[in-house]
Amino acid sequence: MIYTVTFNPSVDYIMKLDDFKEGELNRTSLTEKYPGGKGINVSRILKEIGAETTALGFTGGFTGDYIKSELEQRNIIHDFIEVSGDTRINVKLKTSQESEINADGPRISDDNFKALEEKLSSLKPEDHVIFAGSVPGGHKDAYKRLAAKLYENGIPFSIDSEEEKLTSTLPFNPYLVKPNLFELEQITGKSLKSSEDIRDAADALLESGAQNVLITLGGDGAMFVNAEYALKLTPPDGELVNSVGAGDSTVAGFISQHGKGITEQVKHAVAAGSATAYNSDLATSQDIISLLDKVKIEKI
Numbered sequence: 239m240i241y242t243v244t245f246n247p248s249v250d251y252i253m254k255l256d257d258f259k260e261g262e263l264n265r266t267s268l269t270e271k272y273p274g275g276k277g278i279n280v281s282r283i284l285k286e287i288g289a290e291t292t293a294l295g296f297t298g299g300f301t302g303d304y305i306k307s308e309l310e311q312r313n314i315i316h317d318f319i320e321v322s323g324d325t326r327i328n329v330k331l332k333t334s335q336e337s338e339i340n341a342d343g344p345r346i347s348d349d350n351f352k353a354l355e356e357k358l359s360s361l362k363p364e365d366h367v368i369f370a371g372s373v374p375g376g377h378k379d380a381y382k383r384l385a386a387k388l389y390e391n392g393i394p395f396s397i398d399s400e401e402e403k404l405t406s407t408l409p410f411n412p413y414l415v416k417p418n419l420f421e422l423e424q425i426t427g428k429s430l431k432s433s434e435d436i437r438d439a440a441d442a443l444l445e446s447g448a449q450n451v452l453i454t455l456g457g458d459g460a461m462f463v464n465a466e467y468a469l470k471l472t473p474p475d476g477e478l479v480n481s482v483g484a485g486d487s488t489v490a491g492f493i494s495q496h497g498k499g500i501t502e503q504v505k506h507a508v509a510a511g512s513a514t515a516y517n518s519d520l521a522t523s524q525d526i527i528s529l530l531d532k533v534k535i536e537k538i
């Protein structure tokens with residue numbers, strides 16, 4: 239079973255406007271809402287690809303109920319811990335550009351956190367856990383603590399997060415880490431201008447303990463490195479509709495093909511990421527399948 243952990247789920251509220259004028263009344267041309275949060279998006283894509291998944295994390299209030307009912311409609315198993323505040327609403331503003339306003343999210347109490355630790359303590363080495371996204375106020379060491387526990391119990395895990403949430407897990411050998419270019423720059427504290435710069439930074443993550451490193455580069459695709467391979471991955475052509483969740487789809491594509499070889503894993507990763515970028519909601523299995531053979535894979 240592949241478990242996803244979303245510490246801070248969200249209702250993603252997409253607002254489309256021709257133009258946004260600060261300080262004035264603006265009216266939308268279209269609004270949409272989706273159950274969001276990085277791990278939840280990963281579970282949604284895993285389910286599309288046909289992998290068994292359970293969504294874990296923290297939900298609360300009417301927005302939490304909305305997320306759970308949306309997952310149930312898609313037959314996605316969930317086992318969230320109830321927190322006392324309302325799950326946040328994140329606004330995704332679409333004008334000629336994409337802008338995002340992500341809310342802070344409800345507080346996770348110590349008891350809530352312990353309840354998650356207990357759930358994770360019953361997992362088996364054949365399971366896999368994907369930790370993704372922000373952690374609302376407090377529990378700064380959540381990623382490190384949970385990664386250390388899973389490592390001790392021999393349970394593989396992957397990380398889609400930023401800064402020390404990602405780097406603090408490296409000593410515990412994450413199966414996959416997936417920073418985007420901006421997040422990799424934050425980690426290295428350098429501006430990474432060339433492919434060589436990105437490769438060097440990815441190699442440093444491998445040396446620090448990651449087993450596989452996938453750097454997503456938006457419309458430029460991705461770079462993959464592990465102990466055996468260094469690959470440049472170019473996405474198929476298409477028109478960008480909505481990049482929200484593209485990175486999460488990439489993670490789901492990669493993990494869903496675990497055991498089927500790196501070529502299959504990276505192909506699914508980029509096809510899933512781009513299929514989501516070319517859609518208003520997350521990609522469907524058909525969208526992903528249609529792009530699989532169009533992903534270009536080159537050794538570097």
Ligand SMILES: Nc1ncnc2c1ncn2[C@@H]1O[C@H](COP(=O)(O)OP(=O)(O)OP(=O)(O)O)[C@@H](O)[C@H]1O
Pocket residue numbers: 417418419454455456457458459460473476478481482483484485486487488507508509510511512515
């Ligand atoms: N404009 C685009 N055209 C084609 N593919 C895209 C585009 N933007 C994203 N993708 C696909 O999605 C993958 C992930 O994109 P990106 O680097 O934007 O991830 P991210 O920043 O983690 O995304 P998010 O946080 O919104 O989920 C890319 O590797 C690529 O396959």
Ligand SMILES: O=P(O)(O)OC[C@@]1(O)O[C@H](CO)[C@@H](O)[C@@H]1O
Pocket residue numbers: 246248250273274275276279328338340370371372373482483484485486
């Ligand atoms: O605030 P976080 O937890 O970093 O990111 C949350 C979020 O932007 O990530 C997903 C896309 O990757 C969205 O569904 C969601 O709104």
